[in-house]
Amino acid sequence: MAILRIIIIFFLFQVKSYSLIEVDITRGNLNPLPIAVSPLATDKDSKQKFKNEVKVDDLGAEISKVVENNLITSGLFNPLPKDSFLQEPDIAHFKPRFEDWKLIKAQALITGKVEYIDEKLRVEFRMWDVLAAKEIMALAFTTVPSNWRRVGHIITDKVYERLTGEKGYFDTRIIYVAEEGPKTQRIKKLAIMDQDGFNTKYLTLGNELVLTPRFNPTNQMVTYLSYFRNLPRVYLLDIETGIQEVVGDFPGMTFAPRFSPDGKKIIMSFATGGNSDIYTMDLENRVVERITNHPSIDTSPSYSPDGKYICFNSDRSGYQQIYIMNSDGSNVRRISFGRGLYGTPVWSPRGDLIAFTKLHSGKFYIGVMRTDGEGERLLTENFYQEAPSWSPNGRVLVFYRETKTDDKGEGFSAKLWSIDLTGYNERQVPTKTDASDPSWSSLLSN
Amino acid sequence: MTLNKIFKNTLILISACLLLSACATQKTVTTDGSQMQGDVYTGTDTVKELAPGVPDRVFFATNESILTTASRETLRKQAEYLRKNSSMNIVLEGHADERGTREYNLALGERRANAAKDYLMTYGISASRISVISYGKERPVDSGSNTLAWSKNRRSVTVKAN
Structure with a gap:
């Protein structure tokens, strides 16, 4: 045994010391x-x-x-x-x-x-x-x-x-909303494709409005918002079987869903009487818990990867800002203090950063900040862009951007884009149609 | 630098287009002023009638859900009409303009429609006759990206449900 161990250590050491090539992805x-x-x-x-x-x-x-x-x-x-x-x-x-x-x-x-x-x-x-x-x-x-x-x-x-030296993100899929038609009567379908844009499949027919699909980080389930029968509700969809169901029994609009990191809960907003608060539902025992109770709008919740904290979007200060709380709703504190409005906070799978959309002086930015709100970095600026989603290794963000296509600033097209955490390497992600609200899956194989 | 330049050029283009379209339709509007008060839409361009003399929608300021004097006047007319037609149910559709994140705007649309609902209720319209739906920024009535278009899109529309 002792001899074997030595051989293994020697082998590892040798590989490390003689391997000349490595790529630094932190810059x-x-x-x-x-x-x-x-x-x-x-x-x-x-x-x-x-x-x-x-x-x-x-x-x-x-x-x-x-x-x-x-x-x-x-x-x-x-x-x-x-x-x-x-x-x-x-x-x-x-x-x-x-x-x-x-x-x-x-x-x-x-x-x-x-x-x-x-x-x-x-x-x-x-x-x-x-x-x-x-x-x-x-x-x-x-x-x-x-x-x-x-x-x-x-x-x-x-x-x-x-x-x-870090996990890849290539054997993954992106679920998104495929869009067509004029802006006033946009037709939206759920679509899924490989991260490189191939193997596109449509999961809904476009008969009802669908928004904000998000992957379960542990399997191939998806949660999203559907206006089926003109009742906007959060749904759960198994993309392998096509079976779907409404999440919970709420007497009003539920929206902004995401899974907990263990995939066992859905966290979302429920709006009633002009007020939106954050709730969770346990997918196993169907128990619903109210997490926030405040007369302001509380929405866009996202768990930290350890499940202990939730970042979310609230206008309790008067305008949209990013807040953090414990997963039971206690100890709420604001973390965004820069100029402008902040929305769609998404916790990095690495745990150290929160990606967000920022609106300031008529422009939209995708940025990241540390979980204490310090170290804000704006990665990209445009007229309309939002909804960042992390690659499973936390190195790349995919988001969507609308651009005007005619001189009057009226025609428009919506596309998916990706950018490195460093702010470099901005690229359009190929999609067959216009696209919005991307969500990146975890690695399919490991 | 280039981004700035593109931005400026686009602005120039947009304002040129606005001027052109204003001339083409023979309106004497030189600014958006006559159709907006503050940034609340006061025009009649997209407004339909629930019944003769009863406008179907009210408009809001950016990020606000407060009813203006004109909005309250519109809702009083709607309440009067609904009292006369007591078997009629309605849906209040709340909307936001495109300058906001999708999820926040869904909440904002719900808040606006409920502001209208609360006001109708103070005139004796039962909550059981009113349902509320928010479309956020998903169903703009004007596809433009300018202050006037945005002001038309920040609205709560009263729709007959039966």
Whole structure:
């Protein structure tokens, strides 16, 4: 036993001391790491079988494109053009000629192969430290061929984790509201897609207004607001089965729902007689608890990841500001004191920050502050944008932004955008239609 | 810097468009003044009638749910009409303009519709005849993004329910 332990420690030590590449994600990354993503090698026979089954000509190459696109959007990596690669994919995967990859200035190299075995897709991939001329990661897994895009996302997560030291966020989905039609009669549907914009599915038909879908952080349940039968109420939806139900039995509008971090409660606002307060409902025993009791508007509640605190939005000072309280509603204190109005506070999954929407002098900002309200940083400014949602690793925010599309400032389009916590790397997230109210899922696999 | 520039250009464009549209419709409005008092809409552009001489909606100042003198006058007329038609039920639809977060605006719309409801009740209209729904900023009546459009959108509309 003692000998084994020593060997393990030695091995870990060695990997750490010889690994030259690492990516710092705590600052805006202006020099993305040059990385070569070799197409995953596929033998002739497998290629044909994949082509028949999932209608993709070269599945190995397509999976590597998924990885490449993820690496680009992360802003931390610079995937090198494939036409500069000198080595064939299958040989590179077996044994890279490091001097060839050094020549094109790659610091890391990803190689792999896909095979069709027993109607399954078997993937093997390796990551190589080009400068140190050594393998730094190897992994293999098997799945159904139709899952091939997820294979690309899982590979990216492993690469990201190995090089940044933090969990990735690529094998995830985003639920959002798909929008169409004129602003005065907007049609809204619940939609879900992979975080890179593929595999869009619509979950409602657009017959009733739907707003603010949010993922359960522990499974694939969703809570959202629906105007079904003109009764705006919070609903719970199982996106695998499509089964949904109203949350609680409230004699008025319930809205602004979110799950507790353990996924067992829904926290939301209930409005009656001109006053909105915050309530929770336990999903197991259906017990409803009133958390705030104040004549002002209390809404947009969000739990801290340990479940001990709740941040929320209240106008008890006269205008919208951000407050924090204990999860039983005690010890309420205001934390936003900057100029302007503050809304939609969302607690980071890392626990240290609260993201928010700020309105000031006719502009909307997405920002973050520490949980004591100090250290406010505004990440992005625009005419209309709101509703930040954290990536599961707490490094990226997705939100929605409306832009005017004609000279009169009348036509408009709503799109999803993402931005790093650093304020760098702002990107539009591709959606098939106009989109709003994004919510990022937790990692699907681990 | 560039953002500022874009902002300024857009402002110039918007004000130019406002001027142009004002000329095109032959209105003598040079500012929004004649259709707004403070920032509460006082015009008749989007207003429908619940019955002849009974306007269907009241308007609010930014972030407010206080009824203005004109709003109270409108609601008195509505109450009178509802007393005469005692079998009629109504829905009060509360709305906010787009300059606010979605969830807060849902609460604000509910607060506005309830301000109208409370006032109707002081004129003897039973709470059982009135239901309230908030649309927040989801159903603007004017899709524009300017002070006049916003003032039309901050409203509580009385709709016959039967």
